[in-house]
Amino acid sequence: MISTDRAVPSYRLAPNYRPFVMPALIVVCAVIIFPWAFTVWMSANDWTLGQARTFVGAENYINLALDARFWESLWHTIYYTALAVILPLFLGTIAALIFDEQFPLRGFLRGVFVMPMMATPVAIALVWTMMFHPQLGILNYFLSLVGIEAQGWIYDQATVIPSLVIVEVWQWTPLVMLIVLGGLAAVPREPYESAEIDGANGWQKFRYLTLPMIGPFLMIAVIIRTIDALKSFDIIYAMTQGGPGTASETINIYLYNVAFSYYNIGYASAMAIIFFILIVILSFVLLIVRQCTVWSQAGDGK
Amino acid sequence: MASVRIVNAKKNFGAVKVIRGVDIDIADGEFVVLVGPSGCGKSTLLRMIAGLEEVSGGEIYIGQREVSHLRARDRDIAMVFQNYALYPHMTVSDNMGFALKLKKAGEQEMNDKVARAASILGLENLLERLPRQLSGGQRQRVAMGRAIVRDPQVFLFDEPLSNLDAKLRVQMRGEIRALHRRIGTTTIYVTHDQVEAMTMADKIVVLHDGLVEQIGTPLELYDRPDNLFVAGFIGSPAMNFIDGRIENGEFKAIGGLALPLPEGLPAGKFAGVELVYGIRPEHIRAKADGIQGTVDLVEGTGSEVYAKLDCQGQAIYCLFRERIQIEYQQSLCIGLDPSLVHIFDKATGKRVVV
Ligand SMILES: Nc1ncnc2c1ncn2[C@@H]1O[C@H](COP(=O)(O)OP(=O)(O)OP(=O)(O)O)[C@@H](O)[C@H]1O
Numbered sequence A: 001m002i003s004t005d006r007a008v009p010s011y012r013l014a015p016n017y018r019p020f021v022m023p024a025l026i027v028v029c030a031v032i033i034f035p036w037a038f039t040v041w042m043s044a045n046d047w048t049l050g051q052a053r054t055f056v057g058a059e060n061y062i063n064l065a066l067d068a069r070f071w072e073s074l075w076h077t078i079y080y081t082a083l084a085v086i087l088p089l090f091l092g093t094i095a096a097l098i099f100d101e102q103f104p105l106r107g108f109l110r111g112v113f114v115m116p117m118m119a120t121p122v123a124i125a126l127v128w129t130m131m132f133h134p135q136l137g138i139l140n141y142f143l144s145l146v147g148i149e150a151q152g153w154i155y156d157q158a159t160v161i162p163s164l165v166i167v168e169v170w171q172w173t174p175l176v177m178l179i180v181l182g183g184l185a186a187v188p189r190e191p192y193e194s195a196e197i198d199g200a201n202g203w204q205k206f207r208y209l210t211l212p213m214i215g216p217f218l219m220i221a222v223i224i225r226t227i228d229a230l231k232s233f234d235i236i237y238a239m240t241q242g243g244p245g246t247a248s249e250t251i252n253i254y255l256y257n258v259a260f261s262y263y264n265i266g267y268a269s270a271m272a273i274i275f276f277i278l279i280v281i282l283s284f285v286l287l288i289v290r291q292c293t294v295w296s297q298a299g300d301g302k
Numbered sequence B: 001m002a003s004v005r006i007v008n009a010k011k012n013f014g015a016v017k018v019i020r021g022v023d024i025d026i027a028d029g030e031f032v033v034l035v036g037p038s039g040c041g042k043s044t045l046l047r048m049i050a051g052l053e054e055v056s057g058g059e060i061y062i063g064q065r066e067v068s069h070l071r072a073r074d075r076d077i078a079m080v081f082q083n084y085a086l087y088p089h090m091t092v093s094d095n096m097g098f099a100l101k102l103k104k105a106g107e108q109e110m111n112d113k114v115a116r117a118a119s120i121l122g123l124e125n126l127l128e129r130l131p132r133q134l135s136g137g138q139r140q141r142v143a144m145g146r147a148i149v150r151d152p153q154v155f156l157f158d159e160p161l162s163n164l165d166a167k168l169r170v171q172m173r174g175e176i177r178a179l180h181r182r183i184g185t186t187t188i189y190v191t192h193d194q195v196e197a198m199t200m201a202d203k204i205v206v207l208h209d210g211l212v213e214q215i216g217t218p219l220e221l222y223d224r225p226d227n228l229f230v231a232g233f234i235g236s237p238a239m240n241f242i243d244g245r246i247e248n249g250e251f252k253a254i255g256g257l258a259l260p261l262p263e264g265l266p267a268g269k270f271a272g273v274e275l276v277y278g279i280r281p282e283h284i285r286a287k288a289d290g291i292q293g294t295v296d297l298v299e300g301t302g303s304e305v306y307a308k309l310d311c312q313g314q315a316i317y318c319l320f321r322e323r324i325q326i327e328y329q330q331s332l333c334i335g336l337d338p339s340l341v342h343i344f345d346k347a348t349g350k351r352v353v354v
């Protein structure tokens, strides 16, 4: 019998696979680990671009805690995010419930409805800035038709954040709708018949069946929207640059200003790190909440 | 509790006539089983009674009330679905208590009723589970529990046992009957399993192609089937059907086999009419001077022997309850009791009255 033993002859070295991991490792270090480590390091320095750098330890963080403008921008961020999550969630769910029904031209209308999602932020900003214009904008014209006085929209400190949120809602409600539509498609039909027999009316069926069954999908929408809204920069920057005054300055805008208008890299790095920690904590909270809404094997994403 | 009356009920899905005029009277507290082959419209009829399917014609009464056009939630019925239709996101106890919650029943009342139903059904240890964490049989019991806590006028069951294994099915069959004896609620029970129908029913309704073939007690259907369909459907193994005519006071099968006729049959009246001769396999005995045949097939289960005989080209199935020694291809003589023979008119399928 011919031997088919193909074991590695003992005089060869045992294979070493480490080199194969190196490229990936290098890339990860270069684009993830290094920037982060560098940011942390920068945040421990007083460093304005073009000037001398001095190590200051935690001083940037202490200054941050005492910086009223930082706290204000944090509040703006929370305000903006809360509105930009809740409104699209609410409207998107209603839209999904409507588009879940059968009616003529459904596919076409759904396509139209989804379009804002595909537009470029800067173009959107341009169009909405014009629409918001107090004298020339079409929104005030519509208000005048129904007898409401003209608003300052993004040019008024009191209304600038809600106005920006209107743009956000317009653009991202369709995304929530798509997610919730997916959820509705996964909802089984039979329980509705049981509920009918158990004596549930339309509202009760929605409250006790539909809502909990699409719960996991709503939570996905909340997570995506929250992260998106927290990071939101382009539309705000293109429309108001954080103004009027600092009325719409979110952390992102403030961070940008500190880093690229004042070139205060150390301080900006400290802010970035605090912001990052906040996002991570919030994401964990949302993930935990999401776990509680899970009712089916399919929904738990494991 | 209430009686149920269905008068000339019809249901069309577009052009398809699924229920074509059904009349059923169900007394208060009765356990009625709807049987029929798959696709005959049993579920549809049940859903019409429940109010999940709009009727296309006719009336349905629950008690004195006409409910034909009432919504399901106003009919005060409870239903166990073929696929259970539990609320997937609710625990067992929430599933069972849901109807009470909708009725704004108090916490105390709800807990009491759920606990009582759970103890009747042996679900006490599963109350906090979700449906997906239950076995098929447990889910089925939760579906029953959901019906029981309601205390409805009528129970509707749609093949609740079809997903269970044979042993559990027999056990649940008994439990459902016991439950009915205990609470006495009018029950309409759908199945395509005729053993279930025979063992559980006060009254059986045989449905075929959207029409009622016969209504009667299990034994009535067994002893005096009205037509060929019922004769073939009720009883297992199925009845032997032999085509032929009456000649000289005897039944002559197509192949020439002569069979004894029941007494009192006005043989002259049927001379020349094409008939079907029906005899149940269990009503055939081995008999030394009987009809001679060759054994084509033997299956023994220990308690009984099932055999197929070839009698002059005519296949006859026999079921012997005593243990007899027969071999493949051996010759065997059988006798049949003429009083247990059923004669049907081949053209109409109707029983020829004896
Ligand atoms: N929504 C519907 N649209 C069109 N036809 C339907 C609809 N529902 C049922 N049918 C038809 O009605 C007939 C009866 O269906 P049904 O579900 O009542 O049968 P069944 O007796 O319960 O059968 P099974 O024993 O398989 O459950 C079938 O031929 C089915 O194809």
Ligand SMILES: [Mg+2]
Pocket: B042, B043, B044, B082, B158, B159
């Ligand atoms: Mg069915």
